[in-house]
Amino acid sequence: MSFKTFSFHPQIQAGINAVGYENPTAIQEQTIPAIMEGSDILGLAQTGTGKTAAFVLPMLERLMSGQRGKLRALIISPTRELAEQTNKAIRELARKTGLRSMSIYGGISQQLQVRGLRGGTEIVVACPGRLMDLMDQKIVSLQNIEVLVLDEADQMFDMGFLPTIKKIVRQIPENRQTLLFSATMPEEIRSLANEFLKNPITVDIEASKPLKTISHAIYPIEQLQKTKMLLALLDKKDDGQVLIFTRTKHRAKKLADQLDKAGNSVTSLQGDLSQIQRDRAMDRFRSGHARIMVATDIAARGIDVSKISKVINYDMPNTADAYTHRIGRTGRMEHTGMALSLVTSEDLPMIRTIERLLGKSLERKELVGFEQYSNELDHASPSPIKKSNNGNRYRKYPANRQQKSFSPAR
Numbered sequence: 055m056s057f058k059t060f061s062f063h064p065q066i067q068a069g070i071n072a073v074g075y076e077n078p079t080a081i082q083e084q085t086i087p088a089i090m091e092g093s094d095i096l097g098l099a100q101t102g103t104g105k106t107a108a109f110v111l112p113m114l115e116r117l118m119s120g121q122r123g124k125l126r127a128l129i130i131s132p133t134r135e136l137a138e139q140t141n142k143a144i145r146e147l148a149r150k151t152g153l154r155s156m157s158i159y160g161g162i163s164q165q166l167q168v169r170g171l172r173g174g175t176e177i178v179v180a181c182p183g184r185l186m187d188l189m190d191q192k193i194v195s196l197q198n199i200e201v202l203v204l205d206e207a208d209q210m211f212d213m214g215f216l217p218t219i220k221k222i223v224r225q226i227p228e229n230r231q232t233l234l235f236s237a238t239m240p241e242e243i244r245s246l247a248n249e250f251l252k253n254p255i256t257v258d259i260e261a262s263k264p265l266k267t268i269s270h271a272i273y274p275i276e277q278l279q280k281t282k283m284l285l286a287l288l289d290k291k292d293d294g295q296v297l298i299f300t301r302t303k304h305r306a307k308k309l310a311d312q313l314d315k316a317g318n319s320v321t322s323l324q325g326d327l328s329q330i331q332r333d334r335a336m337d338r339f340r341s342g343h344a345r346i347m348v349a350t351d352i353a354a355r356g357i358d359v360s361k362i363s364k365v366i367n368y369d370m371p372n373t374a375d376a377y378t379h380r381i382g383r384t385g386r387m388e389h390t391g392m393a394l395s396l397v398t399s400e401d402l403p404m405i406r407t408i409e410r411l412l413g414k415s416l417e418r419k420e421l422v423g424f425e426q427y428s429n430e431l432d433h434a435s436p437s438p439i440k441k442s443n444n445g446n447r448y449r450k451y452p453a454n455r456q457q458k459s460f461s462p463a464r
């Protein structure tokens with residue numbers, strides 16, 4: 055299938071050609087026609103599937119007709135990084151359309167954002183806190199919004215944004231189109247969808263299953279041996295980029311220092327950084343000047359670096375969904391990736407949960423010189439979890455991203 059099938063406005067097609075997309079991804083194929091028909095969408099899709107363009111392109115198509123100079127489309131994102139990334143994607147795809155897009159988030163002065171809003175932008179990508187703040191100051195009005203996108207809704211819930219989001223959405227006209235995307239569907243997101251979406255079409259791109267281009271392996275290890283093992287795993291000949299997750303900001307910082315001292319080009323992203331420091335860290339990683347990024351879960355939301363070849367869980371995440379989110383940063387699009395986890399005996403219950411979610415065992419690996427603490431891990435018995443839907447109109451598409459086999463990690 056080609057993008058031509060959608061018959062986008064020539065100025066939008068020109069943007070697609072300019073970024074070099076040839077064929078739509080699965081989520082784009084399934085959601086674009088439904089959005090163009092005006093349906094609300096409940097999209098179960100993780101980052102890396104092409105979901106941004108899936109909502110941006112039909113949104114631009116809608117904005118091509120109608121008034122300019124008014125705020126008509128709003129995308130709410132959990133983090134500044136994701137907001138920036140989405141805004142960048144919109145600007146690239148809309149470059150020939152004359153439509154304007156800007157981002158709004160806290161941590162920086164509001165002056166430029168106020169100026170942009172007064173200049174008459176048609177599209178805003180916003181984080182909830184600053185947006186609410188500007189609404190309270192009557193600097194931004196949502197009365198002309200036609201399209202609302204709630205992106206990475208599960209993450210916004212995890213970060214405690216749901217009450218703010220509800221307040222914001224209640225100020226948007228009801229005859230809008232609402233698109234909600236989430237990698238997972240906890241009960242709170244279902245009820246948010248029930249409250250704000252009208253007769254939505256559910257598109258499920260095997261959301262909870264990590265992309266099939268990723269191989270998983272776990273390395274049983276004692277807590278105190280982790281750094282030593284990590285250094286052994288960081289094969290310096292491998293030129294792909296590596297994203298390492300830790301449980302806390304403090305551990306991220308400490309580990310980045312240790313890796314740096316061991317001669318690695320490394321940067322870190324954690325909540326204590328100022329906006330300028332965060333941007334600098336992202337730029338160093340994105341440009342490849344730093345091969346390794348050490349991050350916490352929240353700081354890493356929305357990181358889109360296509361060359362990430364390995365995600366290493368230095369600390370295991372607290373939920374299986376967080377595992378999916380983390381490893382969704384590698385193996386994006388056509389690239390293959392590896393997810394390696396350093397696992398202590400305390401992580402065993404989480405490993406079993408993840409294996410149930412995947413419906414497979416994770417391959418156990420050993421490194422020469424490191425002693426495995428237990429073979430208890432070999433007895434985890436995965437049984438697939440069944441997922442239910444909420445009775446909305448429901449389309450289930452082929453499991454083209456389903457994990458079928460695990461190839462051994464190098």
Ligand code: AMP
Pocket residue numbers: 074075076077078079082100101102103104105106107358360386387
């Ligand atoms: P997303 O899931 O929206 O974060 O997209 C992941 C990556 O895929 C981004 O780098 C996009 O630029 C890229 N992408 C999105 N759609 C396509 C497409 N149809 N063809 C090629 N690359 C795409």
